[in-house]
Amino acid sequence: MWDVTTSAALRALDGLAMRGTLRANNIANSETPNFRASTNNFETSLRDALRRRDPAGAAAPDVVATPSIVDARGNSVDMETELIGSMKDGLHRDAMITSFNYKVGQLRVAMGGRR
């Protein structure tokens, strides 16, 4: 029932939810010695899957180190990166939900339903 757009939006929402968990963990450990901040690269696996026109077949995103400077305590959490990234993720998430809901609205119209 879902086309490429809706499947891609749902996969992106999964990736953003996982990234949100990683960000929360980074922020919670901003004062932990030797803690290395991490994020995920769901866009890469989703882009590859979209090239094959099979977003549902996107591989599970890898957890990778956030490219930031490690401080004297061995901690690489950059609070600005995390908080601004969190805002961007929020906008990205809202865009995905809007896209998904638009498709659902089209389905409703196609089925002759009313809003």
Add this chain to the structure above:
Amino acid sequence: MSFSSMNIGRTGVGFAHHWLDTIAHNIANANTVAPGGEEPFRALQLVARPLGGGPFASTGSGVHVAQQVRDGGDPARTYDPDHPLADEQGTVTQPVVDLGSQMVDMMIAQRAYQANLRTVESAKEAYQAALRLGGSQ
């Protein structure tokens, strides 16, 4: 959908709160003089450790206080023979509390508290957004 982000944020807020309490305890005792021959008050420091999967793991689930460490610096001794807690030589043992570093730590702890609260807020917004899935625009 799990509430993992919210729970992780809660551990962060809890850690920052505990840290602020510890700093308040240290500052409150910045003038606590030890009686002659007794160990002086030493500032407490918290050691944070990741919960769950540890550093650089997708299964990390927040932070906790692994241990509390006392400041190991040498206490200052001041000559004040009239002080009621002075020893036989007339010296008073001062507490080992660096007020400057405590104030800086307090600012960092306050910011950490706010950042973790922001995490909880972001998680709440994400769950509310998920409730809009499939709804009309």
